[in-house]
Amino acid sequence: MVTRSLEEEYVKLLRDYLNGPGEDQLYFAQQMGKWLLAHDVSPEELTDMHGRALEKLGEVPEFVRASFSILTEVMIEYGNEHRSVHSWRSRHQQMEAELTVAQAMQKRLLPNQLPDYPGLEIGVVSIAAKQISGDYYDFICQDRERFCLTVADITGNGISAAMCMSMLKYAIDSLREMPLGPDEMLRHLNRIVGRNIDPSMFVTMLYGSYDTHQHCFRYAVAGHEPGFLYRAAEGVFYDLAGQGSVLGLCPNSEYEVQEVRLEAGDILILLTDGVTECKKNRYYLQRDELVLQMQAELGVHAQKMANALYNRLLALSQFELLDDYTMIVLRRT
């Protein structure tokens, strides 16, 4: 609402400007615009006030006076837009609040601490491109010597990916007490995913079990971005073997168990496609370029390596994450 004192202030502003037009009054006018908006003065009220203010400053010709009726009438529609901003803003804020809760809930799906075994370093970096991530990873301790490891990427947008992720988490969680091999686990999850999610959605996953005594990693892959194995003795990065249908595609997919044994200094790098899809000057990063980046960060703790690689790749893609990013580094010391 336009108050009397506001109107007086506006007349004074106009009078000052007429007495000696200067940038300072224009600056003040701009600040006043902010103030008026903050006090919810609608644009039609502003025009109306302007028309009234003119009467106090001189002899207003009849045609100018009458023209303000038209301008006000046109401005009413601008006023409607102005009034709609409130509802947009409040609906948006409500949605943001919901997303914040969902985000917190999603955080609880991820492990709050990493397994700690002698002779093995673990590093993880997992960053959502937007508020809600479609990447999932988990570590579950099986016994004194072994832990299970899941890395997965769910297609599609944030909210439905998050719903699917929580399904996966519960499904794996409710099967933790059964002694399933990696291939059996994927077969099981494939059926559950297929039954419960939209045919247009699917999940890629690597599920494995790491024996910290033998330093043997047994895993199976469901259409997931291949990881890397670094052989310290040779100084070479190899692609991790393993194929298999993505989860949720065919009901009877079979998965194969793969096995690698880590020697001292060897490194396992597991990731989602968000790592390789970092854009470098509009081109996706090639896997051999990624290897060059990894080679530059060898010889440090697994977590330090994961952090350093994230920073390198983020800078390459000009600080823009196009997809959720997850990298897990396992390093036998």
Added chain:
Amino acid sequence: MVTRSLEEEYVKLLRDYLNGPGEDQLYFAQQMGKWLLAHDVSPEELTDMHGRALEKLGEVPEFVRASFSILTEVMIEYGNEHRSVHSWRSRHQQMEAELTVAQAMQKRLLPNQLPDYPGLEIGVVSIAAKQISGDYYDFICQDRERFCLTVADITGNGISAAMCMSMLKYAIDSLREMPLGPDEMLRHLNRIVGRNIDPSMFVTMLYGSYDTHQHCFRYAVAGHEPGFLYRAAEGVFYDLAGQGSVLGLCPNSEYEVQEVRLEAGDILILLTDGVTECKKNRYYLQRDELVLQMQAELGVHAQKMANALYNRLLALSQFELLDDYTMIVLRRT
């Protein structure tokens, strides 16, 4: 952008109005306001155009001309608000699109058909208050004679409730092959919910198994709104017995198995608190009032009864759903 022809039209409108002010020009002015907005003419451009138009209509005094510099400067801030509407709108539309996908995904969590056994009618009405529901129900066939039934209500807002719901679905789904009693199932789900969701969230649930041969319903309750049992012989509605801690509250909650046997004409009504929380003139509906409503809809097919009750309660609450609404009617014929 203001085009020349637009400006000419505006001058013409003003001139017509000055020659004989009438409501028709004001109507046209309002329509023009809509048109200008649709063509993204900012409010400062409009004021500027108005100032220029005046010059064509008569001798504009210097103070009026100068005053438009101030008005335009103030209007720039209104222009910023105008320009922000686009981004609000597009962000909102993006969010709506995400929610639509999530909604479709959530639909897949619910059964797409009801069990069909001789001698038993089943009716379901489940309506979300907003896009995403926090109510969950499911039917799972166990064998030729028995099916499992879940009704649950998840606290909290849409997105996180949907995430939790998909967890529950997967958890139950992955346990379907194990022969768990209702009490064991709730004990199991309680542990899973407690481990995985925020302490501020919880789930109320009724889980049961219906034997269509004996017409015996064995169930357990976790803090869920009590259902009703209608005894046809007596013509009386009873509250369904059964208590138990909500899921996710304490890790070691125990649940008790309840058992009811349906005679011919008996009706089981299971629901979520959205049914009883229908507001009638600002007051929540009391359970005895609800019974009155149910009594008025006896003697029809279970689905018809569920539909009729929904329509009655919706009308009572003036077509406003404050909470997700779910009612399941089981009627022995």
Added chain:
Amino acid sequence: MWQSCGPETIKIEREADIVTARQVGRNMSRQLGFGTIMQSRIATSISELARNIYLYAGSGTITIAPIVRNGVLGLQLTAIDAGPGIPDIRKAMEDGYSTSGALGAGLPGVRRMMDEFEIHSSPGEGTRVVVVKWNGPIEEGV
């Protein structure tokens, strides 16, 4: 003064009727003591309601009436038609929807300009919108 102005009902069948309804609404709101801005907002609301009738129902009526409740004076607009009705009122009242220019266009704007807004509509049964703008307590001697 307002006693001298009673309710008026305008048939909406041609675009010219919209102008007539606006004129009646503007005059009555002036007589009821509304300021110039509110007069324009009331005229705009009448436009929106009448255009919805004209464009989507073909014909209907707008009734403009002074109203008193609890000693407060206001103006009430009632738009009635027997047109196709609005299938999803919840949606029609959303901002995004109204910009599409479909049936119900402009209704969110009307709701925000007025103090009270009530709509009843169902497919095949037409639409009835009642809105009220309050002006303040009745002055003595009026």
Added chain:
Amino acid sequence: MWQSCGPETIKIEREADIVTARQVGRNMSRQLGFGTIMQSRIATSISELARNIYLYAGSGTITIAPIVRNGVLGLQLTAIDAGPGIPDIRKAMEDGYSTSGALGAGLPGVRRMMDEFEIHSSPGEGTRVVVVKWNGPIEEGV
């Protein structure tokens, strides 16, 4: 004509400096052939950038310069300070945030009024904002 106007740098230390910067920007944009509305928008953008310096960094500079790229003439504003920096730029560029009046206020509005917008800022290292408004191809004889 534009060759005669070179870049100008204004130190921002007091509120009066904001007015000076606006004046320089308005004059230069007029000389570059921008219309009155754009002159005002440029002045507003300068205000926002300068006020952020004045209110949150204490001091800094605004450089206003004609710019030519691919035969197109424009005006470039560069705001530099050594203040506390913006911790979360992504957030500062959101509309909801800017209304709170915190550091970065008004930046979304500036981005929408200008054609190009670039910001570099990190806590402890200050902030640097570069914006450009294009006016069109260089006219002959200019």
